[in-house]
Amino acid sequence: MTDKNGFFDLSRTGLTRRTALKGLAAGAGLAVAPGFVRYSQAQSSAPIKIGFQSHRTGIGAAYGRWYERTTAAAVKAINDAGGINGRPVEVIIEDDGTDPGRGAEVVGKFATQHKTDIVYGTLFSHVVIGSAPAAGEAKMPYFVVSEGHHVASTKLNRYVFQPGITDVKSQIQAMAPWIAANAGKKVTQIFPDFAFGYDHRDYLPPALKAQGAEVIAQIAIPPTESSFTKYFPQIPAETEVIYHVMVGPAVLTFVKELGEFYGSNRPQLFGFIDSLEATDINSPGLEFLDGSHFWEGSPRYAQPDDSAAQKAYRAAVGIDDNGAAVGDPKDVSTAAHMFGCWETLYVVKKAMEDAGYKGPEDRAKLVEATEALTEFAEGPEHPQGPKTFNGKIHQCFGIQNISKVEGGRLNVVHKTKIEDGLYEPEGDYTTQAL
Amino acid sequence: MAFGPHLLLAALEGLVTAAVLALTALGLSLVFGVMRVVNVAHGEFFMLGAVLAWAISTAISGHAALGFLAALVLAPLIVGLIALVAERLVLRRLNYNPEATIVATIGMLYIIQQLALTFYGPEARPVEPPFSYRILLPWFGYSGYKLSIIAASALLLVATWFVLTRTKIGLVMRATQYDSETAQAFGIPVDRVYAGVFALGAMLAAVAAVLIVPISQAHYLMGQDPLLLSFIVVIIGGLGSLRGTVVAAVLIGLSDGIISVFFSPTLAKIIATLLVAMVLVFRPQGLFGTASR
Numbered sequence: 001m002t003d004k005n006g007f008f009d010l011s012r013t014g015l016t017r018r019t020a021l022k023g024l025a026a027g028a029g030l031a032v033a034p035g036f037v038r039y040s041q042a043q044s045s046a047p048i049k050i051g052f053q054s055h056r057t058g059i060g061a062a063y064g065r066w067y068e069r070t071t072a073a074a075v076k077a078i079n080d081a082g083g084i085n086g087r088p089v090e091v092i093i094e095d096d097g098t099d100p101g102r103g104a105e106v107v108g109k110f111a112t113q114h115k116t117d118i119v120y121g122t123l124f125s126h127v128v129i130g131s132a133p134a135a136g137e138a139k140m141p142y143f144v145v146s147e148g149h150h151v152a153s154t155k156l157n158r159y160v161f162q163p164g165i166t167d168v169k170s171q172i173q174a175m176a177p178w179i180a181a182n183a184g185k186k187v188t189q190i191f192p193d194f195a196f197g198y199d200h201r202d203y204l205p206p207a208l209k210a211q212g213a214e215v216i217a218q219i220a221i222p223p224t225e226s227s228f229t230k231y232f233p234q235i236p237a238e239t240e241v242i243y244h245v246m247v248g249p250a251v252l253t254f255v256k257e258l259g260e261f262y263g264s265n266r267p268q269l270f271g272f273i274d275s276l277e278a279t280d281i282n283s284p285g286l287e288f289l290d291g292s293h294f295w296e297g298s299p300r301y302a303q304p305d306d307s308a309a310q311k312a313y314r315a316a317v318g319i320d321d322n323g324a325a326v327g328d329p330k331d332v333s334t335a336a337h338m339f340g341c342w343e344t345l346y347v348v349k350k351a352m353e354d355a356g357y358k359g360p361e362d363r364a365k366l367v368e369a370t371e372a373l374t375e376f377a378e379g380p381e382h383p384q385g386p387k388t389f390n391g392k393i394h395q396c397f398g399i400q401n402i403s404k405v406e407g408g409r410l411n412v413v414h415k416t417k418i419e420d421g422l423y424e425p426e427g428d429y430t431t432q433a434l
Numbered sequence: 435m436a437f438g439p440h441l442l443l444a445a446l447e448g449l450v451t452a453a454v455l456a457l458t459a460l461g462l463s464l465v466f467g468v469m470r471v472v473n474v475a476h477g478e479f480f481m482l483g484a485v486l487a488w489a490i491s492t493a494i495s496g497h498a499a500l501g502f503l504a505a506l507v508l509a510p511l512i513v514g515l516i517a518l519v520a521e522r523l524v525l526r527r528l529n530y531n532p533e534a535t536i537v538a539t540i541g542m543l544y545i546i547q548q549l550a551l552t553f554y555g556p557e558a559r560p561v562e563p564p565f566s567y568r569i570l571l572p573w574f575g576y577s578g579y580k581l582s583i584i585a586a587s588a589l590l591l592v593a594t595w596f597v598l599t600r601t602k603i604g605l606v607m608r609a610t611q612y613d614s615e616t617a618q619a620f621g622i623p624v625d626r627v628y629a630g631v632f633a634l635g636a637m638l639a640a641v642a643a644v645l646i647v648p649i650s651q652a653h654y655l656m657g658q659d660p661l662l663l664s665f666i667v668v669i670i671g672g673l674g675s676l677r678g679t680v681v682a683a684v685l686i687g688l689s690d691g692i693i694s695v696f697f698s699p700t701l702a703k704i705i706a707t708l709l710v711a712m713v714l715v716f717r718p719q720g721l722f723g724t725a726s727r
Binding site for chain 2 (some may be wrong): 059125222232250280285
């Protein structure tokens with residue numbers, strides 16, 4: 001490398017030892033400032049610290065923002081009602097960049113630097129899978145709101161829980177009968193080429209087969225793809241239903257190109273709303289979705305039969321009847337998933353109270369107390385609906401909604417039962433050492 | 435689907451990719467050719483073009499075409515202005531030192547990207563196409579707007595070629611590219627040429643983004659793929675060669691379209707990367723580049 005102008009020559013750019021030391025000192029000061037030694041009171045009144053691993057940047061950023069808003073609303077409600085075990089809850093947020101490597105670092109940072117009581121919050125399956133070993137190693141309870149089957153598969157470790165949102169395998173199993181009976185028997189799947197997509201690839205065919213329907217083609221699409229027309233010729237002509245699960249920013253293109261390809265003469269469409277979270281259903285190009293069906297964890301649009309708890313939850317988080325931020329109709333929420341943050345925090349509260357949780361030394365007790373939980377009743381703490389919890393696989397099971405796009409909104413047309421989504425456990429976390 | 439229509443679809447898709455790629459890569463190639471600056475932030479100018487197109491088209495009410503046309507004119511101008519400021523504030527102060535400018539443009543990449551995240555947000559937002567005519571072929575439907583992208587891009591490429599080879603501005607730019615010191619000795623304001631070229635390069639990326647945004651969406655991370663593909667095109671075509679850039683863009687675009695339709699998109703990327711390696715080994719100056727003096 002030639003350095004004719006001396007940019008890398010310290011003596012020529014006037015960087016002396018003194019200025020370098022000053023810079024180092026300032027940098028160290030900045031790094032130490034937030035989050036440290038802020039609470040020096042006795043532990044009894046010190047807040048319970050929850051490390052929130054948030055997708056602030058990267059492809060999950062839209063989810064991250066709404067997960068943060070829901071978390072803030074839930075923590076406010078919990079603190080207003082006296083906190084957990086009489087102690088206030090404090091949330092410390094670190095950005096994981098929607099990246100597995102960074103996610104593991106963030107868990108480490110919570111354990112060693114912020115010394116949080118638990119870590120919580122993340123969505124994207126690859127981040128959860130990447131972070132779980134770090135949580136297990138630090139013996140740090142790690143509560144995720146991820147939807148993937150990885151927790152329930154018992155392939156992670158004893159410290160990872162998913163008590164606030166049903167996993168994909170259960171969702172698929174619960175919805176397959178409806179798809180086979182109402183949409184069609186010959187299904188083509190389009191899914192992203194990574195962990196979350198593989199859950200769909202692996203669990204839909206057997207679930208449909210049990211209902212007398214079949215998957216006739218499976219099309220995996222790389223997560224960074226930005227144009228989809230080239231994949232559509234692979235869709236067999238006899239397809240009756242296109243089952244699509246897409247995540248990431250390119251989904252609008254996907255729908256638009258599907259519309260251009262098929263026109264009005266299209267197969268039935270069944271999709272996971274994951275594709276369109278934080279996206280206005282009335283965006284240009286999405287007219288093609290009119291009349292199609294979506295899975296929703298919790299309905300985005302207010303429904304006529306919403307419970308009082310659901311209404312109170314929506315008001316607390318700050319979303320209007322269309323599922324957008326109050327005061328900004330363009331700021332559409334991730335309603336189908338973010339309820340899981342609210343419910344997970346209440347599960348943490350319940351488990352900490354059951355365990356008589358005092359501090360990090362009680363983390364093992366917290367794990368056991370969480371595993372001992374069996375069901376969550378519908379109500380202000382669980383506004384999405386009732387759930388059961390299987391402590392052996394650390395996974396909860398709730399109801400699912402199937403919604404139809406009509407008149408520019410999503411109307412719930414079918415609700416599954418909890419039993420529809422139950423399956424044989426694939427393992428048992430409680431046999432692992434703490 | 436039968437082989438014929440399948441191939442037609444693949445070729446159409448490939449041509450759209452190639453059209454946008456040619457414009458973006460040309461911007462990168464110009465900046466390197468004239469200034470010897472590897473602009474790592476090039477993809478972010480592309481992203482800025484798309485984001486501004488969204489902002490402009492939503493600010494203007496009325497027919498969708500009105501907002502789009504305004505975006506097509508204004509977005510590149512604004513991006514050019516931003517590039518000009520960046521050039522004055524950063525690159526010039528580094529004396530266009532090749533190593534230092536790489537580091538500086540990496541910094542610019544992150545600054546622009548994070549500013550977009552802060553002020554524009556993490557969502558992918560759509561821009562309405564100026565018209566939405568669906569061409570109905572016997573086997574499948576195809577977007578009329580996509581075909582118009584190919585035409586618009588071809589027009590812009592011809593215009594750029596005309597400016598570079600038939601006007602005084604082009605002559606000055608070519609002189610600077612050929613030998614900047616001699617050019618300066620002959621009274622060419624090399625400094626201003628650099629500023630203009632950097633802005634022009636960014637504007638080409640921005641125009642490409644405005645064209646593609648109605649079929650894609652504006653998103654703050656959208657600049658990464660075009661950057662990578664532009665580098666591939668520029669290396670294969672030869673740095674600083676307009677003809678090479680266009681030929682390489684069509685080659686990469688078409689092969690990407692056809693290979694990913696018939697085989698897999700991953701294979702298309704593998705082959706493109708392999709091609710880069712081959713070119714670097716056997717013809718380091720690129721297919722149409724001239725060996726460095």
